[in-house]
Amino acid sequence: MSKFSKGAVATGIVAVLVVGGFFAFTTNVKTGNAGLVINLNGGLEDKVLGQGLKPVAPWKKVVEYPISTETVYIDEEHGSAPFPTTTNEGKQVPVDARYSYHMDVKRLPDIYAKFKGVSNTVIENGWIKTELQKTVRSVTSQYTVFELNGAKIAEINGKVLEQLTADLAKDGIVLEDFSIGAIHPDAKTQESIQANVDAQLALQKLEMEKKQKEIEAEKARIEAKGKADAATIEAQGTADANKLLEKSITPQLIQLKELDVQMEIAKNQNLPRILMGGSGDTGSAILNIPSDFTK
Incomplete structure (x- = not known):
């Protein structure tokens, strides 16, 4: 083998070692995440890595958690079945839900310790989902199925958001938004809901008709008053003219x-x-x- 060929081989080997060493001593933290460094010899380190390529020794590993907004859907469209909640009539009504959250970067070591290093997906499908369902049931049990169906859904969402935000914040999870989506009542409950909706629509129609009649009556009253005022003015004018005529006859x-x-x-x-x-x-x-x- 020529000296040139031996040199090329040596260069190639060095390049491979350099590239391999680079990847062996670096990690790429995904966009929107932060990473905790776990020293296999000494446990969790205090250092938190930002996104991008970071130098990490081969005897260390990095566990990533999302610090940007993550949106989670609990519905069949996104592959998650609705969960049952309770109304104050004791009805069990499956509901969809959606929430957004991120993890407090300052609390990542606490999160790692509490959940024993599992991924955020496991935390979503386990602890967060359990806390969410528990809070939703606690709030909806104060309302009727008709109110859950729409009459007071904004109020219900607000209460769940407030209570769940406080509960998750204790463990470093920052809840940004929450809302109940569609509800899935049984056929009998759906009939009752529809009957209630129909009754409300009929009542609204009657109220609208009543207001319309009141408007028409007020309009007629104003027109009649205008005519009466005009007649009074005309009569007063005639009387005043007669008085002037009477005074003029000398x-x-x-x-x-x-x-x-x-x-x-x-x-x-x-x-x-x-x-x-x-x-x-x-x-x-x-x-x-x-x-x-x-x-």
Whole structure:
């Protein structure tokens, strides 16, 4: 073998050793996770590794836990059967659920110690699921199946979130969100729910009709009041006008009208005449009467 060939082989061996050594002394912590270092000779170390490539000796191992948000679905669509909960009537009703959480990076050593180093998936399917179901049953037992079906579901979710958040936080699990999804009652309970929904819809319809009639009645009252007010204003105007007219009829105006009549008589001497009583010192007047009225 030539010196060149021997050199190439040696270089290759060195490269393999370097690459192998690199991977033997490093670990890649996945994005969104943090890693705990376990020394096989001395147990859990205090150091917590962030994401990315980190140097780790071959006699140590790394256990990863999620410190970014993990969302878990409990429903058949995601391969997990609904779990039964209880209402205050004593009914057992299967429900779906969804929650989001992450692990407190500062509490990772406590989490490792409590759960004996198992993965977060095992913790989800075991301890968290048990705590969740226990809390949901505790809260829903205070409500009817109709309220669980929707009437007070927001209130129920809020209570579960508050109580479960406090319980999980004791062990380093940070619950971010929780909600009950669909409920799966038996056929008889479903019929009762539907009957209740129908009754509520009928009641809402009656209330809407009542409000509509009240609106129409109020509109008619306003229109009637407007007409009455208009008639009152018109009558008041007529009365005021009559008062003004009455005040305007004076003895002097009457005398002036008598003079107008006398002037008309003087212009037409052929009309039949009657005597009129004078007013004051004006004396009598003679009024021409058309011949048609004297026949």
